[in-house]
Amino acid sequence: MNSTFKAVTKDIEIAAGWQQKYRQIMLLGKQLPAMPDALKVDDALVKGCESKVWLYIEFDHSENSLVLAGDSDTRIVKGLLALILALYNGLTPEQAAQINAYDEFERLGLINHLSPSRGNGIKAMVDKIQTMAEQKR
Amino acid sequence: MFDIAKIRADFPLLNETVNEQPLVYLDSAATSQKPQAVIDALARFYSHENANVHRGRHTLSENATRNYEHTRTLLADYFSVKSNEIVWTKGATESINLIANGLASRLNPGDKIALSAIEHHANIVPWQQLAQRTGAQVIILPIENDLSINSEHCSEFITQQRPKIVAITHASNTLGNITDLAPIISACKAINAISVVDGAQAAMHLRPHLPEISCDLYVFSAHKMLGPTGLGGLYGRYELLKSLDVYQTGGEMIETVSLTQSTFRDAPGKFEAGTPNIAGVIAFAEAINYLTSLDFQQMRQHEHTVFAYAINQLAAIDGIRIYSNQECNIGNISFNYKDEHPFDLATLLDGFGVAVRSGHHCTQPIMSQLGIPGTVRASFALYNNKDDVDAFINALKNSIELLD
Numbered sequence: 001m002n003s004t005f006k007a008v009t010k011d012i013e014i015a016a017g018w019q020q021k022y023r024q025i026m027l028l029g030k031q032l033p034a035m036p037d038a039l040k041v042d043d044a045l046v047k048g049c050e051s052k053v054w055l056y057i058e059f060d061h062s063e064n065s066l067v068l069a070g071d072s073d074t075r076i077v078k079g080l081l082a083l084i085l086a087l088y089n090g091l092t093p094e095q096a097a098q099i100n101a102y103d104e105f106e107r108l109g110l111i112n113h114l115s116p117s118r119g120n121g122i123k124a125m126v127d128k129i130q131t132m133a134e135q136k137r
Numbered sequence: 138m139f140d141i142a143k144i145r146a147d148f149p150l151l152n153e154t155v156n157e158q159p160l161v162y163l164d165s166a167a168t169s170q171k172p173q174a175v176i177d178a179l180a181r182f183y184s185h186e187n188a189n190v191h192r193g194r195h196t197l198s199e200n201a202t203r204n205y206e207h208t209r210t211l212l213a214d215y216f217s218v219k220s221n222e223i224v225w226t227k228g229a230t231e232s233i234n235l236i237a238n239g240l241a242s243r244l245n246p247g248d249k250i251a252l253s254a255i256e257h258h259a260n261i262v263p264w265q266q267l268a269q270r271t272g273a274q275v276i277i278l279p280i281e282n283d284l285s286i287n288s289e290h291c292s293e294f295i296t297q298q299r300p301k302i303v304a305i306t307h308a309s310n311t312l313g314n315i316t317d318l319a320p321i322i323s324a325c326k327a328i329n330a331i332s333v334v335d336g337a338q339a340a341m342h343l344r345p346h347l348p349e350i351s352c353d354l355y356v357f358s359a360h361k362m363l364g365p366t367g368l369g370g371l372y373g374r375y376e377l378l379k380s381l382d383v384y385q386t387g388g389e390m391i392e393t394v395s396l397t398q399s400t401f402r403d404a405p406g407k408f409e410a411g412t413p414n415i416a417g418v419i420a421f422a423e424a425i426n427y428l429t430s431l432d433f434q435q436m437r438q439h440e441h442t443v444f445a446y447a448i449n450q451l452a453a454i455d456g457i458r459i460y461s462n463q464e465c466n467i468g469n470i471s472f473n474y475k476d477e478h479p480f481d482l483a484t485l486l487d488g489f490g491v492a493v494r495s496g497h498h499c500t501q502p503i504m505s506q507l508g509i510p511g512t513v514r515a516s517f518a519l520y521n522n523k524d525d526v527d528a529f530i531n532a533l534k535n536s537i538e539l540l541d
Contacts, residue, residue, distance in 0.1 A: 018156070018488050023539055026481075050496050051480045052510070073510065074478035075540065076485075 005086045005104075012108050021109065022076065029078030032085070035071035046121040046128065051077050053121045057132045065090050066133065070125070080110070080122050088129050096133035101126045139435040141522050147172040147427070148520050158490025161528045166310055166338060166469045166516030167494055168360045172427050175363060178420035190415055191389060205415055208422040209405075215425050216347045216355070218372050224405040225413055228369035229337040230259040232356035233304070235408060236333055236371065237263040239381030240302060246272030249300035251330075253291070253316075254280040254506065255309045258499040260335045264304055276300060284503060285462055288317040292324035302331045307339035307355075311498040311514065313469025314462040315339065322351050331377065337361055337369075341518070342440060342467040344433050353377050359417065363424035368417035379404040387411050436519050443521050444468045450530045454537070460512060468517035471498075474533075477540055479513045485539055486513075489532035 008028060015021040039056045046053040051074040058067040068089045072078040087104060088096055105111050105122075145151050148170045153160045162170060188197035190205045206220070213220040226232045244250075250264050254277050268275045276298055279290045286305075295303060303325050308315045318334065325332040332352040339345060341362035347355055354377070359368035373381070383390065383401060387410040392400045401407040448463050451472060460471040474482055483495030496511040497504045504511055515529060 019535075019539060022485060022488065026540070050511070051478060074480045076481050 004089070005083075008083065008086045009104075009108060012110075018109075025079030025083070025110075026075040027079070028082040029072070029075050029080075032071070032078060032082040033069075035069050039069060040071065046124045051121075053077055053081065053125065055081070055125050055128055057129060059093075059132065059136050063090075064092050066093070066096055066129070066136075068129070077121070081125065083108075083110075084122070084125055084129070088133075091133075093133040093136040096129065097137060139431065139439045141439065141520075144431075144520050145522065147174070149173055149176070151520060155490045155492065156488055158488075159528075161491040161525050161532070163515040163517060163521070163525065163529060164492045164494050165518035165521075166313070166361070166498075166514065168366065169341060169363050169518055170520065171363055171365070172423070174423040174427060175365065175420050178423045179365060179416055182416045182419050186419070187416070189412055201415055201419070204419045204422070205413070208418045208425070211422050211425045211429075212370070215429060216345060216372055217349075218347050219375065221403075221405055222372050222375050222378060223370055224373065224378070224408045225368065225370045225418055226408075227367050227414065228360070229335065229356045229358040230369075232369055232371040233259055233333070233335070234263045235384040236354055236356070236373075236381070237267040238384045239408075240331065241267060241271055242382055244271040244273045244301060248273040249276050249298055250274070250302045250304065251276050251278055251295060251298065251300035252303075253278045253286055253305045254502050255284060255286070255312065255314075255500060256304070256306055256502075257310050257335065257337065258501070259337075260304050260306060260333075261502070264302075273301070278303075278305070280506070283462075284312060284460065284506065285314060286316050288320040292320045295321065295324040295330065296328065299328050300330050302333060304333040304335065306335040306337075307343065307345065307350075308336075308467045308469075309500075310338050310469065311500045311503055311512065312461045312471050313338070313466040313516070315343070315465045315467060317465075318350050318352065325353075326351070338467055338469070341428065342437070344428070347372055359421045359424065363427055364421040365414075365417040365424075368414045368421060373404070375404070381408075383407050383410075385410040389413070431519065440468050440517065440519055443517055443523060443526060444470070446523055447515065447517065447526045447529070450526060451533075454530075454534065456537070460507065468521075470515045470517075471512040472515075473509065473512055474537055474540070479511045481540060482513050482533075482536055485536035486529075486532050489528075489535060491529050491532045493529075 011024045012021055015024050040054045044054040044056050046055050051072055053072045056069040060067050066088055068085045070081045072081055150170045188201045190202040209223050210220045213223050250273055264275055279294050281287050322332050333354045334352040336355045336357045340357040353374050355372040357369055360366040390407045390410040392402050451457050456475040458473050479495035483493050486493050494514045
């Protein structure tokens with residue numbers, strides 16, 4: 001588990017009740033650096049989302065690590081996206097393959113957001129990152 | 138009198154809790170809840186009555202056939218039409234596809250098909266496909282700036298453009314707005330255009346008297362009128378209905394079959410190929426009985442009271458924008474809060490146990506016109522009450538507080 005993710009999820013873990021949890025998630029979204037408009041191309045749009053979600057994935061060969069950026073037009077999905085970015089950003093493909101996002105979201109009590117039927121594309125985002133990691137191993 | 142407490146007790150799902158909160162169900166435009174009588178009829182059919190229809194001389198089969206046809210009669214009475222003018226399908230979407238397919242052979246290149254700009258995708262895409270196949274052209278009826286349909290403007294347009302087919306909704310699923318159909322249907326008649334009305338939303342709320350509306354075809358979904366899912370149908374003026382080409386072929390719909398050619402049953406049978414949704418049709422009888430056991434004026438009055446109360450409460454919240462017509466409405470309210478994404482609001486409302494829908498509601502042209510990604514839609518039915526509105530408004534205020 002990388003330290004960034006631990007740091008960002010601390011407040012979610014201790015949040016009392018679902019409202020506080022959502023508040024923290026939306027706060028994370030708010031703190032996510034704005035994605036440059038140049039990266040918001042159709043290719044970066046994650047399919048199957050009710051909201052717009054852009055996920056940009058690059059592989060830094062010199063560092064052997066994943067470089068991620070993303071944005072969404074909704075607060076909640078953007079917050080969840082921030083969690084995913086914190087989970088995977090800067091990892092090597094080998095490290096990324098070890099991550100089970102499902103377990104992490106379950107631990108945070110956010111598992112319903114990973115089911116495909118939620119239509120917010122969280123699962124699609126995780127799948128996209130894992131596919132990239134798999135290709136680079 | 139309209140005993141709302143007794144009515145609510147007839148719908149078991151209304152007692153559910155969601156996310157540890159009592160459920161407030163405001164998504165009846167997507168699908169209505171079912172009274173216990175419908176649920177019981179489904180179980181009774183499979184437990185005691187299951188047999189195929191229109192075949193077999195054995196008792197169960199004959200009973201199933203009689204009950205299946207009985208629902209057709211009940212629904213025909215509900216719409217004040219003849220039972221041979223009702224065709225069962227799996228829903229309003231299939232009904233429109235059946236009609237579009239059935240009309241294909243009478244379209245020539247350059248013929249026009251007129252649609253309104255606020256149709257559900259189900260009343261757009263089949264016509265676009267039909268136009269592509271036949272060389273016909275889809276044209277769009279005029280729409281006012283507030284997304285209302287001005288029947289006079291539409292009638293003039295129809296008179297000028299002379300479309301062969303006019304397909305229009307009786308009530309918008311996204312907005313709930315009720316269409317004033319009479320002038321539009323008259324204009325269709327004057328130029329011999331075939332009128333197709335999408336009644337998916339209106340059929341339960343307005344108990345439409347079809348001879349008065351006088352359209353050629355009217356489609357509906359059973360699950361939006363207290364009935365089971367996977368069932369719907371259409372009304373067709375018999376002379377027209379029997380002349381439509383068949384949609385699907387196979388068993389049940391034939392009269393005689395040889396290895397080289399077949400003859401089909403008369404309408405409506407020729408449109409019901411294969412084993413139909415027998416349990417669904419038979420249980421749907423209970424839904425129709427339930428609706429007709431209620432005095433229509435009292436039911437509408439109740440629905441309107443709850444709707445008007447919701448509109449007033451909503452409008453009082455600073456930053457809420459309502460897109461729906463606030464008078465002539467079946468009970469669907471589309472709204473947004475400031476620039477917040479409807480997805481966020483609907484997700485938070487769900488946390489409070491309030492079931493609403495967010496998104497484009499299968500009406501992307503409306504959203505393009507409004508320049509928004511979607512709306513939150515709260516849709517009401519006869520079993521909702523003012524307590525539902527209070528819980529909804531309370532949850533909405535709390536959700537807004539989380540967003541602000």
